[in-house]
Amino acid sequence: MNKTLMILVCPLLLALSQPTLAMDKRDYHAPLYEAGCDSCHDQGLNRYPSDEACLQCHDPEALAKQTAREGEEAHQNPHDSLHYGKDAPCMDCHGEHTPKKALCQECHNFDYPKFNG
Numbered sequence: 001m002n003k004t005l006m007i008l009v010c011p012l013l014l015a016l017s018q019p020t021l022a023m024d025k026r027d028y029h030a031p032l033y034e035a036g037c038d039s040c041h042d043q044g045l046n047r048y049p050s051d052e053a054c055l056q057c058h059d060p061e062a063l064a065k066q067t068a069r070e071g072e073e074a075h076q077n078p079h080d081s082l083h084y085g086k087d088a089p090c091m092d093c094h095g096e097h098t099p100k101k102a103l104c105q106e107c108h109n110f111d112y113p114k115f116n117g
């Protein structure tokens with residue numbers, strides 16, 4: 001490749017790789033990125049991962065216990081609710097490269113201090 005072409009092509013390659021570099025990655029999932037994007041992306045990169053991908057490592061029963069509440073707040077558990085039980089799709093509430101809101105908060109004023117949306 002001649003010098004002029006290099007000068008033209010290099011910034012272009014950098015610009016093309018920018019979206020990947022700028023993509024939001026959660027610190028708590030850092031080891032997954034080392035293992036490769038397909039540790040979540042079981043359906044390819046052009047689609048959202050399936051819920052099964054998350055369930056490889058996260059157990060719905062355990063999650064329901066982790067976010068259980070007492071007394072009047074008992075039914076505010078996002079992982080075990082009156083409306084959706086324990087089956088609500090993870091990505092209705094949790095993002096990975098984009099921030100999300102907890103679905104429940106679209107309609108209720110529940111406080112979720114541990115939420116990573």
Ligand code: HEC
Pocket residue numbers: 028029032039040049053054055056057058090091094096114115116
């Ligand atoms: C290969 C295993 C693995 C997969 C697959 C995985 N996670 Fe995780 N996730 C972890 C680990 C390990 C942590 C950090 C420890 C913890 O908080 O459970 C974590 C943390 C999280 C947290 C933050 C917990 C906190 O402390 O606030 C959320 C939310 C989460 N994962 C959601 C998801 C969703 C949604 C998916 C699917 C798109 C997913 N994870 C796929 C292993 C995994």
Ligand code: HEC
Pocket residue numbers: 054055058060063066067078079088089090091092093094102103104111112113114115116
């Ligand atoms: C209806 C919305 C909703 C759905 C669906 C949902 N979550 Fe959550 N998740 C939340 C909220 C809200 C919190 C924070 C709860 C709190 O602050 O008490 C949370 C917390 C978590 C945590 C951290 C628990 C802790 O103790 O810190 C993990 C891990 C997690 N969710 C993973 C998942 C996975 C995996 C799925 C799919 C199987 C899923 N969530 C489905 C709303 C949801």
Ligand code: HEC
Pocket residue numbers: 020029032033036037038039040041045046047048049091094095096097098099
């Ligand atoms: C921890 C699980 C996880 C890992 C690891 C992960 N992703 Fe994702 N990805 C998601 C989730 C969840 C979504 C959908 C919601 C969002 O964007 O946050 C998504 C969405 C995407 C989308 C958008 C697809 C569409 O249909 O719009 C692209 C592109 C993407 N990811 C690329 C990547 C690349 C590239 C890597 C590796 C560098 C990667 N992802 C690693 C969980 C993950």
Ligand code: HEC
Pocket residue numbers: 075076077078079081082083084088103104105106107108
């Ligand atoms: C599309 C709107 C909508 C969403 C999203 C939604 N709810 Fe509800 N919810 C309602 C309506 C409507 C009622 C019945 C009227 C009322 O009592 O407020 C209700 C009632 C409730 C009640 C009983 C009444 C109360 O306020 O204590 C609880 C608890 C509840 N929802 C929890 C949840 C949880 C947890 C989530 C997320 C997993 C959720 N809701 C998501 C609309 C919604």
